[in-house]
Amino acid sequence: MTRIIVCLLFLSISQITVALTLNGIASYQQLRKEYYIAALYLSQSNDDPQSILQNQDRKRMALRVTAKRWSPRRWSLQWQNDIAINNVFSSDPDYTQGLLRFTGFLRDNLSKGDEVIIDYLPAEGTRISINNVTVVKTSTAQLFDALLNAWIGQVPPSREFKNNILSLSDDHKQLLDRYNSLSYSGDRTAMVNSWIAAEKETAAAFQKEQQLKRARALAAKKAEEEAKQKAQQKQARASKPTKPPSKKVIRKPVKKQKIVSTTTPSKEKKSKAQIKAEQDYYLALYRWELRRAIHQAVEYPAWARQFGQKGLVTVNFTVNRQAEIKKLDAQDQGASDLLVNELKRATTEVVPFLLPPDALEGKQWDISISYRFDPNSDDQPYVAKPSLPESLQSDKKLSSSQYKKVLGSYLGTVRAIIEEGIEYPEWSKRLNQKGKVVFEITINQDGIITETKAIESSRHEALNQAVLDAINIAQPLPIIPIELGINQTSIRIEHAFK
Known part of the structure; x- marks a missing residue:
């Protein structure tokens, strides 16, 4: 049978x-x-x-x-x-x-x-x-x-x-x-069979290690809870509640705008060294603005993140005065095509909206932009804004009314960018959750938010988080106008969900 x-x-x-x-x-x-x-x-x-x-x-x-x-x-x-x-x-x-x-x-x-x-x-x-x-x-x-x-x-x-x-x-x-x-x-x-055998050995060793870690963690947690109970008996009950950790925010590009340098060269006669320093500054400023905008536009490809793909990608290109790209190529240093193509896409989308400074001499310039892809972090190495050369620095100060006008215009732009990113959570809308949310943010000279403080919170955490997400997504914000002569400024972001 x-x-x-x-x-x-x-x-x-x-x-x-x-x-x-x-x-x-x-x-x-x-x-x-x-x-x-x-x-x-x-x-x-x-x-x-x-x-x-x-x-x-x-x-x-x-x-x-x-x-x-x-x-x-x-x-x-x-x-x-x-x-x-x-x-x-x-x-x-x-x-x-x-x-x-x-x-x-x-x-x-x-x-x-x-x-x-x-x-x-x-x-x-x-x-x-x-x-x-x-x-x-x-x-x-x-x-x-x-x-x-x-x-x-x-x-x-x-x-x-x-x-x-x-x-x-x-x-x-x-x-x-x-x-x-x-x-x-x-x-x-x-x-191939040896690969599977090695896998099983590694998995068994990992499982044993995890069991030991869990045992240690439980013992440590138990000791911590006992110590905490003893401490609570000695402390007053009136302790401030800790702020819950904010959710990880996935960056998304903000609405792009054309950026033109407002810095104008002095009409005074200048030395060759001063002129060279100014031209170096204008080119460095343009490269810095391009880098900021392109980094903001990059979106980690979903498949690449799922596959755990990472690496440093560099794009090199030539851009002319009309912000047209020529000779775009990439150096992947081991990164996948998905990551290379994403940096290329962000570059081709952003560059046409960033005009070079009018004072920058020449017809075209070579640009190199690098981006480090890491599934665990979207942070990039910090690059400071180029310093204004002495020949472009002015001793003349803005009048009180001019200062207020320039600052008011800047803060209005910042507020509009953040407001554009605030989304009413779908479930909050269905549950008819309403409330006012107020945050105060501090912005440094490079347009980076250095501090975020809750001033007024809604009783619905989803509404508070929606405003906080919009603030984080908006970074980097426009740089503080040079003529203001300040290193940082603060602004209140108020939003009422109705």
Whole structure:
């Protein structure tokens, strides 16, 4: 009876394998280097991407490595980029966990002959193996579809690749012969098994370490609570409540405005050294303004943050007097295409709205902007505003009315920027929560908020947080006008939710 069941099982598996036919085969290349030959197997031939994705029959993506060396880093970046540009971001934990494991599984280089099989099995879900060792399993088709989209989506590796995967071309026999000639040895299977064994050892060690940490934390917490109880018995009950920590705010770009330097050169005759110092100042000021605005416009790509991608990206470009960009290129220093493209996008969006100072001589200038991407922090290294050279400093002071007018205009601009970012929380609106919120903020010369103080709070914490979020998102604010001659100023932000 057991032998019959085994035979039937064998026949069943064989029938499933035979049922799949080669739909297409293609060569995956980047920068003229071939990494693997890809093959797509379906239950019946199909050249329509949408129909293939919707089909619930068994499907298989197979790839055999042709490169002598395919490093874990290059594997990860290639797949992550291809996945991100062809799929809508999803925070589904099972799906993203599968993607993270697939793109980050390698512990050593893949080499010529290694085989990766990505199967969709209707009764099981997605199963991925490397050299016949299962490394990823999920219960749905979502992971398979995301990986297949990297081949046949809107932005495939190339038009030729997509066409060849969707239907067999005239020269597919030659590529198929190369594909069939590739194979891996038992040592390569053992290598993948060793990765899994090492993973299990690491996980066990980590779990043991976490248990020790939890035990220490519980002991420390217990001791702290005992000490706290003793202290509370000795203290008066009238203690001030502590302010709850504010939520992490995701930066988003504020409405962009054209910025033109208001500093005008003196008409007095100046030395060559003074003129050079002034020109250096105007160029440094322009670069500083560009850096501030571009950093503010950068949005961490959701996929890049999900994949934990980070790194320093630098864009170099030439800009002319009309604020037109020429010769834009980037240095990634190990960062992914997602991060590089985001800094490029922010640059091309911001630069046309920032005109160079009228007093800056020349027709075009070279600019370099760097941005450090880190999933855990959006903070960037602080760069102080360029100091005004002595030849541009004036001994003349503004009259009282002029001072009030310039300061009033500046504070009005700041207030308008923050007000624009205040959003009435949807649930607060539905619950008819109302109230007035007042904060006082202190702004330094560079437009950075150095202090935020609650003056009047609503009894609804969501309303208070909405105003605080708008204040944080607005940074950096416009710089304090030089003619005011002050290092900082304060302003009250009042908002009534009605």
